Amino acid sequence: MKILAIETSCDETAAAIVKDGRRVISNVIASQIDLHAKTGGVVPEVAAREHVLKMLPVLDECLELAKCSWSDIDALAVTKGPGLVSSLIIGTETASVISYVKSLPLIPVQHISGHIYSNWLDHEEDIEFPLLVLTVSGGHNELILMRGHHDFEVLGETRDDAAGEAFDKVARLLGLGYPGGPIISKTANSGDASAFKLPRIMLEKDSLDFSFSGLKTAVLSEVMKFNTNEAGQGELSEKVKADLAASFQDAVVEVLVAKLRRAADKHDVREVHLAGGVSANLRLRELAEREFEGMKLRYPKSILYCTDNAAMIGSSAYFLAQKKDFPVQNVIPSTSFFINS
Ligand code: KG4
Numbered sequence: 426m427k428i429l430a431i432e433t434s435c436d437e438t439a440a441a442i443v444k445d446g447r448r449v450i451s452n453v454i455a456s457q458i459d460l461h462a463k464t465g466g467v468v469p470e471v472a473a474r475e476h477v478l479k480m481l482p483v484l485d486e487c488l489e490l491a492k493c494s495w496s497d498i499d500a501l502a503v504t505k506g507p508g509l510v511s512s513l514i515i516g517t518e519t520a521s522v523i524s525y526v527k528s529l530p531l532i533p534v535q536h537i538s539g540h541i542y543s544n545w546l547d548h549e550e551d552i553e554f555p556l557l558v559l560t561v562s563g564g565h566n567e568l569i570l571m572r573g574h575h576d577f578e579v580l581g582e583t584r585d586d587a588a589g590e591a592f593d594k595v596a597r598l599l600g601l602g603y604p605g606g607p608i609i610s611k612t613a614n615s616g617d618a619s620a621f622k623l624p625r626i627m628l629e630k631d632s633l634d635f636s637f638s639g640l641k642t643a644v645l646s647e648v649m650k651f652n653t654n655e656a657g658q659g660e661l662s663e664k665v666k667a668d669l670a671a672s673f674q675d676a677v678v679e680v681l682v683a684k685l686r687r688a689a690d691k692h693d694v695r696e697v698h699l700a701g702g703v704s705a706n707l708r709l710r711e712l713a714e715r716e717f718e719g720m721k722l723r724y725p726k727s728i729l730y731c732t733d734n735a736a737m738i739g740s741s742a743y744f745l746a747q748k749k750d751f752p753v754q755n756v757i758p759s760t761s762f763f764i765n766s
């Protein structure tokens with residue numbers, strides 16, 4: 426079954442064709458990073474306008490790379506949320522119209538379930554349930570127990586910032602640019618992770634929730650110690666930036682891995698998965714590999730599958746379609762179709 430999927434929940438206009446939920450035939454991502462770097466973050470209205478410009482060229486390229494025409498496609502999938510409403514609507518409207526014109530079933534997909542299914546992409550061997558997933562992105566941070574396909578139990582979630590959001594905000598504090606995750610990670614390579622004593626916020630004994638806002642404040646108070654002029658602005662040396670980046674990165678990933686361990690001790694699982702933008706972080710992967718040595722640990726096969734992409738939406742849609750019946754659409758669905766599905 427070939428599914429053409431569309432993802433526009435934030436600042437990536439993406440389309441992909443995925444066969445049987447696992448094999449990626451084409452995967453096109455038009456990133457808006459350069460646009461949003463100018464403002465140090467995503468401005469929703471700007472992102473939505475860019476989606477309008479990129480959506481059709483991205484779809485054309487996706488079909489062309491796959492050497493497919495519309496008649497080769499069995500179903501459509503689209504991200505229904507969560508995300509920026511003005512961005513989501515470009516994807517859902519596009520998918521609705523194509524579904525109507527081409528008489529193709531349309532499968533609405535929850536974005537985080539997409540991240541979870543990024544671990545199925547290009548993996549040949551069977552994935553065994555029950556399994557534990559840590560989803561870590563800019564907008565979400567959850568620990569999920571999965572007993573079967575689309576059977577999710579949220580064991581813990583962030584009480585304030587998500588890990589990726591903390592990376593982005595700290596990068597801004599250090600004057601490193603946007604998006605923060607990859608830049609902090611690169612800067613941290615030349616830093617000393619023990620240079621600054623930053624808190625590991627574990628919350629109550631037994632809690633599987635996360636909290637990163639206190640850590641962000643701790644970094645801010647370290648940065649303020651270096652402020653020299655009366656306007657409260659000062660230059661951080663490259664060495665201080667690298668040491669702070671490395672210390673911060675370790676404080677985040679050590680907590681993520683410790684919580685995963687706590688969850689794995691409570692639940693008898695066969696596999697442990699990392700998913701979402703922060704799963705691209707090499708230090709997180711390294712610590713998780715060490716912690717779960719001898720156990721099946723997975724993270725997305727390609728860095729492109731860690732951050733937002735449409736292939737993961739196509740995979741999630743395929744496994745959802747195995748469980749539910751999705752009729753051919755003969756009307757353009759209203760917004761309530763996506764909210765209630
Ligand atoms: O999954 P994603 O593309 O978007 C959301 O659904 O939120 O994740 C984006 C987040 C950003 O906060 C970005 O800074 C972070 O993932 N990220 C990283 C790395 N690459 C991306 N964080 C840490 N290390 C990385 N290498």
Ligand code: ZN
Binds near residue numbers: 562701732733
């Ligand atoms: Zn995402």
